Amino acid sequence: MISAELAHALNTLCRTERLLIALDFDGTLSPLVPRAEDARPLPASAAAFAELAELPDTITALISGRALDSLRSVASPPASTLLIGSHGAETWFGPGQAPLQLEPAQQELLGQGVELIQKVASEHQGTTVELKPAGVVLHTRQASPDVAEQAVSAAKAALSELGAHLQEGKRVLELSVLQVDKGQGLDLLRSISRPTAVLFAGDDTTDEDGFRALSGADVGIKVGDGPTAAAYRIGSVRDTPELLKTILRLRRTANNSAPVM
Numbered sequence: 188m189i190s191a192e193l194a195h196a197l198n199t200l201c202r203t204e205r206l207l208i209a210l211d212f213d214g215t216l217s218p219l220v221p222r223a224e225d226a227r228p229l230p231a232s233a234a235a236f237a238e239l240a241e242l243p244d245t246i247t248a249l250i251s252g253r254a255l256d257s258l259r260s261v262a263s264p265p266a267s268t269l270l271i272g273s274h275g276a277e278t279w280f281g282p283g284q285a286p287l288q289l290e291p292a293q294q295e296l297l298g299q300g301v302e303l304i305q306k307v308a309s310e311h312q313g314t315t316v317e318l319k320p321a322g323v324v325l326h327t328r329q330a331s332p333d334v335a336e337q338a339v340s341a342a343k344a345a346l347s348e349l350g351a352h353l354q355e356g357k358r359v360l361e362l363s364v365l366q367v368d369k370g371q372g373l374d375l376l377r378s379i380s381r382p383t384a385v386l387f388a389g390d391d392t393t394d395e396d397g398f399r400a401l402s403g404a405d406v407g408i409k410v411g412d413g414p415t416a417a418a419y420r421i422g423s424v425r426d427t428p429e430l431l432k433t434i435l436r437l438r439r440t441a442n443n444s445a446p447v448m
């Protein structure tokens with residue numbers, strides 16, 4: 188459900204000249220599911236997001252912890268949607284962009300991280316490993332709570348000597364050989380799309396960097412429970428369709444009432 192305060196903020200936001208709508212994927216467009224490859228956006232969210240991508244002076248973006256290839260395959264984003272993957276390490280702003288290249292030392296560090304996390308996963312039932320171009324993830328959603336806790340502790344201990352960047356999300360522990368976050372990802376989106384205001388919505392702790400990168404006329408929306416730097420909140424991913432439909436309606440109204448030059 189959209190609170191009166193959020194409805195008021197959206198009303199103001201949608202009148203901005205050039206609006207960037209940047210959404211997290213897992214837990215925001217898609218419900219969280221046991222296997223990462225099975226995630227899909229709620230159909231009503233995907234439909235409203237696709238319509239927003241067609242509006243004038245409205246830029247859509249996905250900003251995800253997923254690798255770009257994985258994000259594309261589960262999200263099937265509109266063709267014009269800008270993409271940030273791997274928490275900001277990978278970008279897609281249009282055709283012809285070169286893929287991420289790691290330095291040899293980073294490649295070696297990643298190899299060591301993958302080996303250590305694969306060993307931990309092999310010793311903890313129900314845990315799985317996700318590989319990314321600049322990182323590796325230990326998934327614990329399918330493990331029992333006890334085993335999940337033990338696996339994360341074991342992985343942290345094994346990885347502590349490596350000096351790589353570690354971050355925790357919802358039932359995931361991720362090692363990255365690049366120090367990036369969604370705040371940097373949003374800054375990149377801002378510099379490429381030059382919006383007059385930004386809407387960013389996300390559900391996970393890794394989205395907090397994104398909320399902290401907002402300012403002025405921007406609107407940050409936390410999806411679900413938990414402490415947040417976002418100014419607004421919706422109850423869960425099941426409220427995202429209503430959020431996007433509201434933005435669509437308000438943005439269409441604002442576009443239609445803009446003075447014709």
Ligand SMILES: O=P(O)(O)OC[C@H]1O[C@H](O[C@H]2O[C@H](CO)[C@@H](O)[C@H](O)[C@H]2O)[C@H](O)[C@@H](O)[C@@H]1O
Pocket residue numbers: 211212213214218219220221222223224226250251252253254317324326327328356357358359361391393
């Ligand atoms: O930034 P996001 O788009 O939210 O990506 C964050 C992580 O999402 C994926 O993991 C999460 O979703 C899975 C599928 O629902 C779920 O099983 C897992 O427990 C969640 O943490 C993805 O697999 C990770 O690589 C992303 O970093």
